[in-house]
Amino acid sequence: MALNLNQLKAFFAVAQTLNYTEAARRLYVTQSAVSHAVATLAKSAGDDLFGKAGGRLALTGSGKILYKACEAVFYELERAEEQIAAARGRNTGTIKLGATVEFGTTLLVKYLKGFIKKNPGVHVDFQFRHELLRPLLNDELDLVIDCRNHKAEGLEKTPLFREDYAVIASREFLRAHKVRRPQDLGRCPVLSMDKAGAWWGNFLGALPAAERPEFKNITELNHIRAIINAAMEGLGVGFVPRYCVLKEFKARTLVNVFPQLKLLEDNFYVYQKTGKAGLERHRNLLGYLKNIKTAQLERA
Amino acid sequence: MALNLNQLKAFFAVAQTLNYTEAARRLYVTQSAVSHAVATLAKSAGDDLFGKAGGRLALTGSGKILYKACEAVFYELERAEEQIAAARGRNTGTIKLGATVEFGTTLLVKYLKGFIKKNPGVHVDFQFRHELLRPLLNDELDLVIDCRNHKAEGLEKTPLFREDYAVIASREFLRAHKVRRPQDLGRCPVLSMDKAGAWWGNFLGALPAAERPEFKNITELNHIRAIINAAMEGLGVGFVPRYCVLKEFKARTLVNVFPQLKLLEDNFYVYQKTGKAGLERHRNLLGYLKNIKTAQLERA
DNA sequence: TATCTACCATGAATATTATGAATTATACTA
DNA sequence: TAGTATAATTCATAATATTCATGGTAGATA
Structure with missing residues (x-):
């Protein structure tokens, strides 16, 4: 079994995407090259690495074993690479940073200016989307800032x-709907990230059961x-992180409807794969992010 | 830094031997190939990996970082390789087993017949020498059985x-020298593995200080x-593990000089690099070895 | 069922990379 | 200073990876 890093990289990319064409794109080679590489690797491993389960590509038992090894190997090499650069006074590498759309576009990019200046060797790419977990797990993202609670192996x-x-x-909306x-x-149009209204969970959870409204009219x-703008247009009531609407409160274009109500809070978390937690550039960025205080956000 | 396993292997071998020619021999390629590989690797790492300290080759800082990574990477890959084979019902791999000369040649080879039969896929190579620690540390040996106490990182x-x-x-010797x-x-010729007489340490340690002889005449x-045969020839008194001379005692060609004396005992240990301890073939062999009881040795 | 479409596998040609043989360079030794 | 052991170079060649062009297959679509 004469292993070879290129083949392992090809295998690893396919394992993560479960798609040869996509893996090829990620590696900047042709699909054929990936196919050849994986085939050769499988031959030298003496066992198929991928099988097809219901038309979909899937790792075989041997494939899974090799995948684990690849994770360890690539993270180990990346760590070494970074350390070598660091030992010579240079910080290097790329961090693909993911965050939710609103937080990322309005605050994160501004706030990270300082980090980017301090670490000229480290390149940061951004991806702001709602789906953050899967890209993190298959290494499309290195680090993710999210207020949702994710749990996954590693x-x-x-x-x-x-x-x-x-x-x-x-x-105007409040006046028209007589919201007290x-x-x-319950009788107002409600703006929510999801049709089911789970988005309002923190609000509802803060209320005694008897006082909980039952939403009749939810707009997704x-x-x-978009929710903020819709609320300003009087299309409904919205429920959003306070930092998003500080300006609107100040300009009095929006009203904080129940300012006295103590709402349940959500925590922002940074997620990363355990194997990558040892990377210096990750530790640095995390250290920087930890200094973010809500107060600073509001000032920003 | 486009890494490459061949280059890493070359580097690793050089790092362990600190000698390009020897590394080449170990990898079954020419010194030129190794030199090329390491040079290319160093270039892509952006730093020299070896320097010369007083004519001797030595790892640079970057080299040391990479060496650590290589250890992890190669052990990880080896483990994966073995697991893949094992998952398909085959046990594979090679164990380079080291032991002291007498123990290895007389007992180990016999006793391991069972293990080799039980694990047809696993190949065992033997190296019986006195110097076991260094070969173990630089991977010339995988597993070492020794009664000496070694301590080393990892x-x-x-x-x-x-x-x-x-x-x-x-x-005859006892009669001639009137040993009681x-x-x-003190006045006898003494056969020892070392000129200094440290070999007899366990014997001397078992005696009260007053009764300790001071050797005047040590033969190395x-x-x-060789000690046993020399003792049989009447060239001196020897000090050897009891299992080595059970036959001679029985055949009365040698005498157990102080049978009543409770000598300090030595423990036999198996040593291996921590990274290799997870290998299945290592665990199997260790399990087998643990069943060795002195009684069985005597029967063998 | 025929026809797409999105995949992946394959074979031959080509580009890239690793290796070996021979030689040169270097450093230590006597 | 020559002698020895070792590493670096150079250049030709062998081995390997990649692409290009093509064929095959399964699921979706009409």
């Missing part, structure tokens, strides 16, 4: 800071900025 | 069994079998 989670939420609406108490929202909007 | 030690020693001499008590050995012989 994933490391670091708490960052707390965000609190606010119920928002325009002045939480129950009143898959971006927080 | 080395794992498993106790096997105890051996006890005996002072031996021929009947330990002190009498670097094989236990």
Whole structure:
């Protein structure tokens, strides 16, 4: 079994994407090259590495064993590479950083300016989307900032800071719908990230069962900025992280509907694969991110 | 830094031998190939991996970092390779087993017949020498059985069994030298593995200080079998593990000089690099070896 | 069922990379 | 200073990886 890093890389990419064509794209070679590489590797391993389960590509038992080894091997080599550079006074490497759309576009890019300046050798790429877990798991992203609670094998989670939420609406809307108490929202159009209304969970959870409104009219909007704008237009009440609407509160274009209500808070976490947690550039970025305080966010 | 396993292997071999020519021999390629490989690797790492300290080759800082990574990487890959084979019902791989000369040649080879039969896929190579630690550390040996106490970074030690020693001499010799008590050995020719007489340490340590003989006449012989044969020829008194001379005692060609004396015992240990301890073939062999009881050795 | 479409496998040609033989360079030794 | 052991070079060649062009297959679509 004369192993070979190129073949292992090809195998690893296929294993992560479960798609030869996509793996080839990721490696900047042709699909044929990947196919050849994996075939040769399988031959020298003496066993097929991929099989087909219901039309889909899937790792065989041997494939799974090799995949684990590849993870360890590549992370180990990456670590060594970085250390060698670091020992010579250079920090290097790329961090593919993921975050939710609103947080990323409005705050993260601004706040990270300092980190990027401090670490000129480290390149940071951004991906702002709602789906963050899968890209993290198959190495499309290295580091992810999310307020959702993920659990997965080999994933490391670091708490960052707390965000609190606010119920928002325009002045006119409130007047028109006569909103006084939480129950009143039952008869209002409600803006939510999801049709089921789970998005409002933190709000509902903060209320005694008797006072919980039952939403009749939910409008789905898959971006927080869209919810904010819709609320300003008087299309409904929204529920968003407070840091997103500080300006609007100040400009009085939006109202914090229940300012006295103590809402359950969500925690922002940084997620990364355990194997990557040892990377210096990851540790540096994490250290930087940990200094983010909600206050600073509000100032930003 | 486009790494490559061949280059890493070349580098690793050079790092272990600190000699390009020797590394080449080990990899079954020419010195030129190794030189090329390491040079290319160094270029892509952006730093020299070896430097010369007083004419001797030595790892640079970057080299040391890479060496650590290589260790992890190669052991990881080897483990994967073995697991893949094992998952398909085959046990494979080679174990380079080291032991002291006398123990290895007389007992180990016999006793391991069972293991070799049970594990047809696993190949065992033997190296019986006195110097076992260094070959173990630079991977010339995978597993070493030794009664000496070694301590080194990243080395794992498993106790096997105890051996006890005996002072031996021929009947004629004892008569001629009138040996009755330990002190009498001071005026006898003494057979030892080392000129300094440290070999007899366990014997001397078993005696109260007052009864300790001071050897005047030490003959160095670097094989236990040689000591035994010399003792039989009447060239001196020897000090050897009891299991080596059971036959001679029975045939009355040698005498157990102080049978009543409770000699300090030495423990036999199996040593292996920590990284290799996870290998299945290692675990199997260790399990087999642990079943060795002194009694069985005597029967063998 | 015929026809797409999105995949992956294969074979031959080509580009790239590793290796070996021979030689030169270097450093230590006597 | 020559002698020895070792590493670096150079250049030709062998081995390997990659591409290009093509064929095959399974699932989806009409």
